[in-house]
Amino acid sequence: MEMLREFKEFVTKGNIVDLAVAVIIGGAFGKIVTALTDSIIMPLVAMILGKGGMSELSFMVGNTVFPVGVFIQAIIDFILIAFVLFLIIKAVNSAKKKEVATPAAIAEDITLLREIRDALKK
Numbered sequence: 001m002e003m004l005r006e007f008k009e010f011v012t013k014g015n016i017v018d019l020a021v022a023v024i025i026g027g028a029f030g031k032i033v034t035a036l037t038d039s040i041i042m043p044l045v046a047m048i049l050g051k052g053g054m055s056e057l058s059f060m061v062g063n064t065v066f067p068v069g070v071f072i073q074a075i076i077d078f079i080l081i082a083f084v085l086f087l088i089i090k091a092v093n094s095a096k097k098k099e100v101a102t103p104a105a106i107a108e109d110i111t112l113l114r115e116i117r118d119a120l121k122k
Contacts, residue, residue: 029081029084030077030081033077033080033081033084034077036080037073037076037077037080038073041076041080042073042076056069057069057072
């Protein structure tokens with residue numbers, strides 16, 4: 001019973017819900033990046049290479065075909081996702097720095113009371 005209670009506390013914490021939302025949004029974002037590479041970037045690369053598509057890029061060793069185009073496309077997907085996440089994190093960090101406001105000026109009466117307190121401590 002104790003284990004069930006601990007599990008319930010773990011699941012109901014905000015962090016696990018935030019993590020689940022992040023995984024779902026990350027999956028959707030991955031699909032967007034894959035669509036971008038499939039429909040825009042890879043056709044441009046194929047046009048430059050003069051092939052029908054990146055997936056057709058392959059080489060043979062003996063009777064074995066190595067479709068390196070699929071691997072290269074996965075690498076490009078990863079680089080795009082990592083770059084966009086870097087930009088997002090950089091924007092969030094700069095927004096956090098701007099949120100940290102300079103401390104408000106201390107009122108004159110508070111300053112005077114602090115001086116009196118410090119003088120009484122001596």
